[in-house]
Amino acid sequence: xxxxxxxxxxxxxxxxxxxxxxxxxxxxxxxxxxxxxxxxxxxxxxxxxxxxxxxxxxxxxxxxxxxxxxxxxxxxxxxxxxxxxxxxxxxxxxxxxxxxxxxxxxxxxxxxxxxxxxxxxxxxxxxxxxxxxxxxxxxxxxxxxxxxxxxxxxxxxxxxxxxxxxxxxxxxxxxxxxxxxxxxxxxxxxxxxxxxxxxxxxxxxxxxxxxxxxxxxxxxxxxxxxxxxxxxxxxxxxxxxxxxxxxxxxxxxxxxxxxxxxxxxxxxxxxxxxxxxxxxxxxxxxxxxxxxxxxxxxxxxxxxxxxxxxxxxxx
Numbered sequence: 001x002x003x004x005x006x007x008x009x010x011x012x013x014x015x016x017x018x019x020x021x022x023x024x025x026x027x028x029x030x031x032x033x034x035x036x037x038x039x040x041x042x043x044x045x046x047x048x049x050x051x052x053x054x055x056x057x058x059x060x061x062x063x064x065x066x067x068x069x070x071x072x073x074x075x076x077x078x079x080x081x082x083x084x085x086x087x088x089x090x091x092x093x094x095x096x097x098x099x100x101x102x103x104x105x106x107x108x109x110x111x112x113x114x115x116x117x118x119x120x121x122x123x124x125x126x127x128x129x130x131x132x133x134x135x136x137x138x139x140x141x142x143x144x145x146x147x148x149x150x151x152x153x154x155x156x157x158x159x160x161x162x163x164x165x166x167x168x169x170x171x172x173x174x175x176x177x178x179x180x181x182x183x184x185x186x187x188x189x190x191x192x193x194x195x196x197x198x199x200x201x202x203x204x205x206x207x208x209x210x211x212x213x214x215x216x217x218x219x220x221x222x223x224x225x226x227x228x229x230x231x232x233x234x235x236x237x238x239x240x241x242x243x244x245x246x247x248x249x250x251x252x253x254x255x256x257x258x259x260x261x262x263x264x265x266x267x268x269x270x271x272x273x274x275x276x277x278x279x280x281x282x283x284x285x286x287x288x289x290x291x292x293x294x295x296x297x298x299x300x301x302x303x304x305x306x307x308x309x310x311x312x313x314x315x
Contacts (some may be wrong), residue, residue, distance in 0.1 A: 016042075016045055019038055031074075031171070032074060032075060034125060037075060071100070071103070072105055072106060072113075072167065072168070072169060072170070073168060073169075074168060074169060074170070074171065075168065076168060077116055077166040077167060077168045078166065078167050078168065079164050079165075079166055080097035080098060080099065080140075080164065080165055080166070080167055081097065081098045081162060081163070081164055082095060082096070082097060082098075082159055082160070082161055082162065082163045082164070082165060083096045083097065083098050083139065083161065084096040084161065085159060085160075085161060088143075088226055088227075089223070089224050089226070091145055091146050091147070092143065092144065092145045092146070092191065092226065093143075093144050093145075093146070093156075094131075094141060094142075094143060094144075095141065095142050095144055095159070096132075096139055096140070096141050097139060097140055097141075097142070097165060097167075098138060098139055099137075099138050099139060099140065101138065102137040102138045103137070103138065104134070104135065104136065104137055105130060105134070105136075105140050105169075105170070106170065107130065107134050107169070107170040107198075108134065108170070108172070108174075108175045108176060109134050109176045109195075109198040109199040109201070109202040110129065110172060110174050110175075110176055110195040110196075110198060110199050110287075110315070111129070111169065111170040111171060111172035111174075111175075111195075112127045112128060112129040112130075112169065112170065112171055112172050112195070113127070113128055113129075113130065113142075113167045113168065113169035113170060113171070114126070114127055114167065114168050114169055114171065115127075115128055115152070115165060115166070115167055116165075116166040116167075116168070117151075117152050117155035117156065117165075118155060119151040119152065119154045119155040120151065120154070122151060124151050124152050124155070126152045127171070128142045128143075128144060128194070129142075129143075129172075129194040129195045129198075129315075130142055130194075130198065131143050131194050131197040131198060131227070132198065132201075133198060133201040133202070133205065134198055134201070134202060135205070142194075143191050143193070143194045143197075143226060143227075144156055144191075145190065145191045172195075172315075174195075174287070174313050174315070176199050176202060178202070178203070178206055178208065178209035178211065179208075179209055179210060179211060180211075181211055181284075181285040182211070182212065182281075182282030182283050182284070182285075183211065183212035183213065183214065183280045183281055183282040183283065183284045183285070184199070184203075184211060184212070184213050184214070184284065184285055184286075184287060185214050185216075185276060185277065185280055185284040185285070185286040185287070186199075186200075186213065186214065186215040186216065186286075186287045187216050187218075187268065187273075187286060187287070187288045187289075187290075187298050188215070188216065188217050188218065188287075188288075188289050188290060189217075189218040189219075189268075189289070189290025189291060189294040190218070190219065190224075190226075190290060190291070191226070192218075192288075192289035192290035192291075192294070192315070193217055193226055193227065193289070194289070195287070195289050195315050196215060196287065196289065197227065197230070199287070200213060200215070200234050200240070203239070203240075204234060204237045204239075204240065210239060211239065212239045212240075212280070212281050212282055213234075213239060213240045213241070214241045214242075214243070214276065214279075214280060214284070215231070215234075215240070215241070215242045215243070216242075216243045216244070216245060216268065216276060217231070217242070217243070217244050217245070218244075218245045218247070218267075218268050218290065218294070219244065219245070219246055219247070220246065220247050220248045221246060221248050221249055222244075222246060222249060222254070222255055222259065222263075225244060232258070241262075242262060243262045243263070243264065243276075244259065244262060244263045244264070245263070245264045245265070245266070245267065245268045245272070246263060246264070246265055247265075247266060247267050249265055250265045250266075251265075252265075268298070268301075269301065270301050270304055270305075273298070273301040273302065273304075273305050274301075274304075274305050277302070277305045277306070277307065284307075284311070285311055285312065285313070286298075286302055286307060286311065286312035286313070287312070287313050287315065288302075288312060288313070288314050288315065289314075289315035295314050295315075298314075299312070299314060
């Protein structure tokens with residue numbers, strides 16, 4: 001190999017796509033995943049190298065190589081400035097991001113986005129569902145819980161108003177349609193409430209949508225319930241009911257009067273799921289979101305309550 005061939009080989013190696021780290025996959029089954037984008041870019045690189053034609057690489061690279069987009073896309077990241085950060089509980093934040101102009105995200109209610117961050121020199125990606133109405137213009141809101149040992153949490157705790165975050169999407173196969181279901185039974189644990197919020201917005205903002213909703217929010221304590229004002233407002237609509245399950249409280253006397261009749265204590269289990277399914281006013285379609293353990297447990301409970309797999313969706 002002469003010197004020129006050596007330089008060419010080195011130049012091609014510098015153009016070779018870098019395989020993502022496991023931390024760069026959010027684990028939510030997104031399509032395309034960062035590994036899908038890597039495989040696509042690697043195949044393109046190999047074809048370009050075989051033909052010794054670098055023009056085959058131009059304009060078609062992954063977001064990591066291409067930079068950021070001017071609009072939301074599943075493949076390219078959109079830079080969004082942080083406009084407000086509100087602390088809801090000791091470890092959960094309500095964060096608002098600005099969008100270019102008065103643009104909209106273009107999501108269906110309940111779809112999620114992927115956030116890219118850097119912590120300890122590692123690039124990481126995680127999935128979050130906006131809680132703002134899908135019709136919101138110029139902004140979107142996200143509910144974010146931070147964990148002591150989480151890399152993404154470490155990155156997010158460094159955020160300040162005016163900082164920039166990078167998002168891509170939308171993702172998610174559940175696409176809500178008005179009046180498709182007689183009743184939605186929503187079972188949410190903690191920040192699993194997030195995908196339910198824009199769906200609720202969509203139903204109650206549409207006077208022609210007569211879908212009944214029964215929402216069950218599972219939290220540790222009354223103080224840890226997110227978005228209390230929003231949920232109270234939603235419960236005033238004729239077709240919406242809200243219930244709560246508190247795992248670390250056991251006395252209704254400690255709760256405000258407006259919560260006492262609709263709050264259960266302990267954990268959401270088979271007996272209560274049976275009761276909830278039975279008290280639905282129409283045949284329910286169930287949405288479930290929470291930890292993997294919660295989601296698996298609810299799937300078993302719903303099947304035991306007589307629901308078939310096509311009668312519920314697990315976020």
